Amino acid sequence: MSGTHESTSFAALRGQLQEAATEFADGPDALEGILLGMVDDVDRAVREPLEIFPVCHHSPASALAMARRLREKQPKVVYLELCEDMAPLLTELRNCRLPVAVQAFAGDVEGFPAEWAPLSVVAPVTEASAEYQAIAYALDTPGVELVLVDRSTDHVFQWDRGDSTDVPQEAEAALHGEAVGVEIGDLRPRFAELEEHLLRHGKVRHWSEWWHQYVEVPLGDSDHAAYRQVMFLIGSLFRRLTPGDGARLRVDEDRERYMWTRMREHLAATGTDPEDCLYVCGAFHAASRVEEFGVEGRSDTFTISPRTATTWQYGLIPSSHAAIEAQFGLAAGSVSIAATEWAKGLKRTRVKPYVLEGQAGKKKSTAKKAAAVPALPPAAPATDRLSGFLQRPPVLDGLDEAELLGWSVEIVRAARRNGYLASTADAIAVFETSILLAGMRDRAKPTPYDFQDAAVTCIEKDSVPGRRDVRRLVEIMMGGDRIGQVGYESLPPLARDVYDRLAPLELRLEQRGVRRALLDMASRPELSACSDVLWMLRRLLPQGAARPIMGERRLGERSIQESWDLALGTHQRALIELGYEGVSLEKVLEQRLRRDAYGPRATTASVLAAVEDALLYLRGHRLADELGTHALKLLSAERSVDGAPEVLRRVRTLLAHYRTSEPVLPGWIESFVKTGYAHYCTLLPTAFRDEDATVGQVAAMLGFLFSMESLALSLGCDRHQLELAVAQSHPDDPAKTALLWAAQVQLGTLSRAELRARCDELLDNPLVVSSYPHYLSGFVHALEPVPGLADVVVEAVSNAFGRLPDTVLLPWLPLLITTLRSGAADLAPLMVREAGRVFPGRLPELDAWTPPWRTPEPDPFAARPVAPVPRGAALLTAHPTTCDAVADLLGCEDGWTRSETPPGLALLTTHPATCDAVAGLLGCDGGWVTAAPSSSGTVLTDRHPDTARALESLLAGR
Structure with a gap:
């Protein structure tokens, strides 16, 4: 297009719009200004010497028009609305299977808030897109230069973050994550009431369906001039109805100033004729009203701000139709439908698309064949094509009917494979219902969305037998969710x-x-x-x-x-x-471990986890020792006990590893144990009284102190510090009180008998019995620092079940189960093992079973009772010959062994007091000793055996 076209070419359209505004608005006021302003915007864009090509993202009509125009015009420079710093990556598209996304990534940020990191910007590219046609043409055509003119990725966050973005940030796609999406042709009403009005009067459900019905299909066969003017008109409509004070509009205007500034700079630097250039941008930006618009626009009113010091990494990542739809707020399946329409449009119009040489998934001869197609005849002069286009009725041709019939047969076949009881009659019903729905919605031919609604109505009915419903089957039939792939070389x-x-x-x-x-x-x-x-x-x-x-x-x-x-x-x-983070896995893992360990949210437990990962995956001790030293610093600075359970678990694991794999412990872990012993002793009294400190956290502190005690004492710690800390602890919570008792038992200041007595007192006290379950919770957690108390805990639980009333016991059971599952899951095996040792193994034995804690325990310091001597033992020892004769009569074959015990020993052992008295009467000075048969107490039997025997007989008769 050249600048020779006069603005009077749209005079007829202006007159029609002015008459419509007067009739429908009762006067030529605001509505007239909007309608005539739209014509002015179209006129201004058409007359621009540097040809503007307006597009909509992932629009088959835009891609077809782009391919036709590129072969017709053969421009030498293509200006593309895309982040200018992404240009070096576009050649790597040859090694990929579309769709893929060009990505800029920054893990470490400078000049932005740290909480924004990591930053990511993606620009998805699909085969059925105008931008891909322009890229393929420019990269594979000799002498053609491709220039990206949109703001850099750094400016995307400088301008958009905190105000608005190119896409809704709440939409997270599986392959794009939380990246900011940048695409050519974000063409959608930014006035909510306008979009609602269009959807309601267009009898459609969402914006993608409206665009397909009222823009995409009519523009598929239009010429270049009509296509441009319609897209200019739509862009101007949406732009003029956008709220004027919105932050997003200000960003859009700055982007337009940025792009026109870059294009004028390039034209001035290269001396290229604007007639040999093509500017590809979204229709919203094509109808711009900024002063910098055009090659003759002002160049002294806008200054491009410098980039921040953030280092950006660039690459290609896989994309998919679903990811694009989710990130840009499109209807599910709309991109797949666009791909189907693109293939159908190529077949109908016989347009040869541009494909990058060596594009993955494409034949090498495709691009060469496309390049050999002769250029199309020149486009007609840019006169008023809007009036005729807007009045042209859509035409339903036979090809669409045949396609609809094929869809109906295919959806029935797919439904059968997925468990639906579909038949040929359902295929006919889908076909007829699609036409019926299109007629009810004032459409000349059914769209894929009409067909989808008809299929759901006729096939799905009221149930879904398989994993996929009919709506999803239609999306798969239309092309499905195509997922791209980045080649090895890229x-x-x-x-x-x-x-x-x-x-x-x-x-x-x-x-x-x-x-x-x-x-x-x-x-x-x-x-x-x-x-x-x-x-x-x-x-x-x-x-x-x-x-x-x-x-x-x-x-x-x-x-x-x-x-x-x-x-x-x-x-x-x-x-x-x-x-983007490093050149090897080991380097990236080391960087992440350092970042987590030195981050603002790092805790002692998280750093110890990083130490464990460093030993586990990197095997070297340099990083582990460095992180361990940092963990020691964090432990000294902590004033709470929130991470005590995790710290205990991690330290135990690391200690076990070092003791089995290293000849000596590293210096940092010895210092950690020593510092941790003193640290937790200091915090122990406060933790017992603190209501925010849980019983599990206090138990973990005691577990650290008791399990690390031997090592800590060998490193110079003082045990009196722990004893003093326990003595100063005075908890109010019943669970912590039970935990304190367990600690006292471990230290030896409280015996097991006293602990059992206290538990019995709790059960006997009606004022305290309701709190007894809380004491039991404390005893369960006490197994962490004092696992030897498992028998006492089993006894306490058993007594509770045996003696607590149901009104107390039943409400407490959920608390016990919750405690065991959440806070003491690793302690339950100790109780189960001890219970298995104590309780009988068979049910019949339970009735006669007596709990061991109810059996009186013998005093270990009391004298052991001597077994009584059978009657007649003195006779046997005094008359061995008679004893042998009796043995022979009884059939005893064992020989006789003379006992060294003197006669009368039974009397001495049975009646020691009487023996002593007799010995005193006889003048024996020796005392009684039960352990030695030859002591002085045996003088009576030695000197007076007959008397001893007589006394024995008399005493035995009693």
Whole structure:
């Protein structure tokens, strides 16, 4: 287009709109200004010497018009509305299968708030898009320059973050995450009432359906002039009805000033004739009213601000139709329908699209064949094409009817495969219902959305037998959710390194889906390196990318056989973004561990977890020692006990690892134990009284103190500090009181008998019995620091079940179960094991069973009772010959062994007091000693055996 066209070419349209405004608005006021202003915007854009090509994102009509115009005009410079710093990445599209997204990523930010990190900007590219046609033409046509003129990714966050963005930020797509989306042609009403009005009067459900029915289909066969004027008109309508004080509108105007400034700079620097250029932008920006608009616009009113010091990484990530729809607020299935319409439009119009040479998934001859097609005849002069276009009725041709019939047959076939009882009659019903719905909605031909509604009505009815409903089946039939893939050559070094290191697995990991990997390190030691990579990927990538089925990795343990489910192709985006952080997995893991350990939210427990990961995955001690020293600093600075349970668990694990794998403990962990002992002793009295400190946290503190006591004392700690801390603790909570009693038992200041007595007193006191379950909760947590109290805890629980009334016991049971499941799951085995040892193993034995705590315990310091001597023992010892004769009569074959015990010993052992009295009468000075038969107390039997026997007989007769 040239600047010779006169603005009077739209005089007829102006007159018609002015008459309409006067008739419908009762006077030429605001409505007339809007309608005539739209014509002025179209006129201004058409007369611009630098041809503006307005587009809508993922519009097949825009892509078809772009392909036709590029072959007709053959421009030497293509200006494209895309972030200018993404230009070097566009050549990498040859190695990808579309759709993919060009991404700019920043993990560390400078000049932006730290909480914004990481920053990500994506620009999705699909085959059925005008921007791809322009990129393919410019990159594969010799002598053509492609210039990106939109603001940089750095300016996206400078201008948009905090005010508005190109897309709704609440929409999170599976492949794009929380990235800000940037696309050419974000063409949608920004006035909510206008969109609602269009949808209601257009008898459609969502914006994608309205656009397809009233813009996409009519523009599919229009010429270049009509296409441009219609798109200019729509862009002007949406722009003029946008609230004038919105922050988003200000950003849009700054973007337009930015793009025209860059284009004028390039024209001035290269001397290119504007007639040889083509400016591809969204229709919303094409109808711009800023002073900088056009090659003759003002150049002294806008200054481009400098970029921040943030370092941006660039790459390609996989995209999908569903991700684009979710991120840009489009209806589900609309991008897939657009792809179907694109293929149908190519077949109907015979337009040869531009395809990058070597594009993945395309034949190499496609691009060459397209390049050989002769240029189309020149477009007609830019006269008023709007009036005729707006009055032209749509035409239903036979091809659409045949297509609708094919859809009806195919959806019935798909429904049968998914469990629906569909038949040929349903196919006929879908066909007729689609036409009926289109007629009810004032449409000349059914759209894919009409067909979808008809299929749901006729086939789904009231139930869904399988996983997919009919609406989803229609989306799959229309093309489904196509997912792109980034080629190996376009991957960052880290991603390529991962694929190379996993090559011994002999799996096609670049493909989507799950691959099962079997690693037998015993027979193939080289697979150990693959195992290391997989464990690091499990640590770094989202859940499901690398999932172990068999095998585990812990400190000091390594499996000799492993089985993995790998979905690296599905999570290719996450793998690519790892490449923005470093050149190897080890480097990225080290950076993340440092970032987590030195971050503002780092705690002692989280840093100890980082130490464990450093030992587990990196194996080196340098990073582990550094992080351990940092954990020691955090422990000294903490004033709460929130992380005590996790700290205890981590320290125990690390200590066990170092003691089994290292000759000596590292200096940092010795200092940690020493400092932790003093630290928790200091906090112990306060924690017992603090209402915010849970009984589990206090139990973890005591667990640290008691389990690390031997090591801490060997390092110079004082045990009196712990004893003093326990003595100063005076809790009010029953659970903490029971925990304190357990600590006193461990320290030896309270005996087990006294602890049992206190429990009995609680059960006997009617004022305290209602709180007894809380005491039991404390005893359960006490198994952490004092596992030897398991028998006392089992006894206390058993007494509770035996003696508590139902009104107290039944409401407490949920509390006990909750305590065991949440806070003491690892302590339950101690109670179960002890209960299994104490209680009988069979049910019949339970009736006669007596609990061991009810059996009186013998005094270990009391004298042991002597077994009574059978009657007649003195006779046997005094008359061995007679004893032998009796033995022979009784059939005893054992020989006689003479006892060294003197006669009368039974008397001495049975009646020691009487024996002493007799010995005193006889003048024996020796005392009685029960342990020695030859002591002085045996003088009576030695000197007077007959008297001893007589006394024995007399005493025995009693």
